[in-house]
């Protein structure tokens with residue numbers, strides 16, 4: 436592909452999105468079965484689908500009723516393509532409705548855990564699965580009659596046809612959600628459909644992802660040069676490592692040390708990329724450039740603006756000698772593409788659209804090798820490429836760095852206090868084995884001082900606020916129920932080891948109403 440994204444492998448499954456909460460989850464479950472999958476909109480036509488050469492289709496759930504006017508339907512010509520198709524929830528009802536079955540209202544809807552009973556011999560709900568098991572339901576309408584030619588194979592209290600199949604046409608439907616963990620045998624059902632009914636080889640592995648990405652990057656960049664801005668985060672790190680494997684020393688990375696990074700972070704980036712990966716790295720130590728304009732500024736938006744603009748200027752200067760690079764590597768993930776709702780690929784962008792902030796007069800072609808991957812897949816690719824766990828498993832960190840975790844004026848002294856406290860929080864979270872479980876955990880320095888007593892001395896110093904949250908999508912978050920013993924250890928270590936701190940508080944605010952960061 437033109438953007439350095441590996442072309443889909445020979446066998447690919449397309450998840451047709453009918454507005455489901457779970458379309459992304461279905462795609463992930465398919466990938467966990469070593470089968471490549473992508474999400475496509477329900478407006479896709481038969482011709483567009485033919486061009487993609489699908490090995491199978493999965494029709495997702497969705498909030499609509501197939502019986503209301505304007506309900507999203509599938510181009511009927513798609514059913515004539517002979518592609519094995521599995522409908523889930525709304526997807527199953529849609530198959531029934533469009534292929535000669537019947538969907539109506541039954542006595543009541545079903546939400547949550549429901550007992551499903553197999554009522555006939557079934558390929559999909561095969562003998563390896565128990566004949567009665569618990570599934571996760573979320574539907575109001577029910578299928579009363581399966582598509583013509585299909586047999587009903589299961590039922591529940593309020594779903595006369597909870598599963599159906601037509602093994603000749605290879606059309607299958609389940610009313611429940613096999614993709615959610617609360618559904619027993621969920622992966623067995625998907626595996627049966629993909630590996631045996633649709634006869635797809637489980638060949639999509641980390642090794643094959645890396646090989647095809649490397650091939651695609653080489654095809655795109657040719658003998659050109661590329662640059663990549665490293666943030667210290669996992670996405671840009673893995674993108675850089677992958678491109679480096681493809682084009683070697685024709686990749687140069689730029690790392691801007693804003694002075695607002697976590698403790699030892701800059702050393703680690705240099706160590707990992709320059710020493711171990713052997714990647715040419717321009718390391719700009721720009722702390723002073725950031726602290727000078729931040730002096731005396733307390734308003735959060737102004738601070739963000741100063742940090743953002745300074746970053747752009749420093750990045751521009753750093754790569755002034757690299758203007759022969761025609762390619763810019765970015766760590767865009769599949770979730771970024773899907774969430775932004777565009778799903779399209781723009782190969783060439785004007786530099787000012789880019790967060791890296793590039794000179795106005797240069798057009799870069801983007802190389803986005805992670806565009807088809809989810810975060811956990813990116814982490815696996817990173818490990819496979821030899822990046823250390825500290826980078827691969829790093830928690831999200833805001834672009835403006837510790838600048839958004841210091842309330843009030845940002846000064847080198849305050850950054851030093853916060854770096855020290857933050858390092859203790861991270862060390863203790865890691866020691867408790869919670870690093871991968873907790874979405875983000877960090878320290879915040881508030882711009883107040885309170886009276887305390889240490890030894891026989893009165894103190895008048897800053898508090899540190901510890902924040903730890905669980906979140907799936909950053910839009911909502913809940914405060915983590917950290918063990919008291921862990922909070923106690925962090926608190927006493929911070930007060931004993933960090934000068935200028937005499938109190939520790941734990942933030943027990945969810946988002947909303949709070950945000951994850953303090954600023």
Ligand code: XMP
Pocket residue numbers: 831832833834835839875909946949950951952953
């Ligand atoms: P909030 O505080 O809005 O944060 O709940 C949501 C997520 O976004 C991260 N964050 C940022 N990331 N640049 C970034 O790259 C930023 O300016 C920024 N501000 C917040 C935050 O760490 C959390 O994961």
